[in-house]
Amino acid sequence: MAILKFRVYFEEDDSIYRDIAIKHTQSFFDLHLAILKSFEFDSKHQATFYRSNDNWARGREISVEKYNKVYKAEPLIMADTSIGSEIRNPNEKFIYTYDFVKGWTFLVELINVSKEENSKLTYPATIRSEGIAPSQYGTKSMLGDRFVDVEEKYDLTKGVEGFSTEGGDKESDEGLEDEVSPGDGNEEE
Numbered sequence: 001m002a003i004l005k006f007r008v009y010f011e012e013d014d015s016i017y018r019d020i021a022i023k024h025t026q027s028f029f030d031l032h033l034a035i036l037k038s039f040e041f042d043s044k045h046q047a048t049f050y051r052s053n054d055n056w057a058r059g060r061e062i063s064v065e066k067y068n069k070v071y072k073a074e075p076l077i078m079a080d081t082s083i084g085s086e087i088r089n090p091n092e093k094f095i096y097t098y099d100f101v102k103g104w105t106f107l108v109e110l111i112n113v114s115k116e117e118n119s120k121l122t123y124p125a126t127i128r129s130e131g132i133a134p135s136q137y138g139t140k141s142m143l144g145d146r147f148v149d150v151e152e153k154y155d156l157t158k159g160v161e162g163f164s165t166e167g168g169d170k171e172s173d174e175g176l177e178d179e180v181s182p183g184d185g186n187e188e189e
Contacts, residue, residue, distance in 0.1 A: 001025065004083060005112035005127070008035050008096070011105040016131030019111070022124035024084030028062050032078055034124035035096060035106060039133040045099035048075070049108070051086065052093040056107060062086070062094075104136075 002024040010016040018038040022031055028049055036043050046067060051059035061075035076086075086092070087110065094108040121127075 001115070001117055002084065003114050003117055003123070004087065004110060005114070006031070007109050007111045008038065009107040009109070010039070010131070010134060011107055012134075013131065014107075016133065017128075018126050018130075019128035020124055021118075021121065021127050022083060023117075024087070025082055026124060027079055028076075028081050028083060028086075029064065029078035030124050031083060031108075032064065032096070034126065035108075036098065038126040038129065039106075039136075041098065041104070041136045045101070047078075047096070047098045049078070050095040050097070052095050052107075054091075054093070056093065056095060058095055067100075099136075102136075104134075 003021055004024055005019055005021050008018045008020060018035070020031065020034050020038060022034065032047055032049070033043065035041075046064065048061055048063035048067075050061055053059070060073060062078055062081055063075040064078050066075060066077075086094075090110065090113065092110040096106040096108050098104040098106070117123075
């Protein structure tokens, strides 16, 4: 049985990607769920794949279901379409769009085909993960939710009491305007 390895790039930053191994007999719906899982997205929104070429132009659509939109050609349905049936060359490409409102787009590229099945893996499987995945619903940081607590607890935009915004002592800064200023005639020559 052929094992296909796809590299799934986040469209806005190609240094963020996931490598997913999947059996050629599995469906595009399986790949759809694997992509969502690998990028830590939920599965609450509409999604579709497009066949693509080397220039990432959108071709035939493979969607979860038929949506209320105008189609050039009737889309294939993900659950009914095996991945192997749509592989026509060793560098096959697809565009995956998730959540039509937010427009999450991923570039999916076939990078390897092998005959060896790893008995330790349950396919489809994420076998490599590079970069921090974008947050589906908002800001995400390496610190997680704790950073938000720190940000709310301490307003870092205001000056610290007793110090001016430049970091000097308020009391010692107050009289500086009254002292020598350029052009008042008290300059040394």
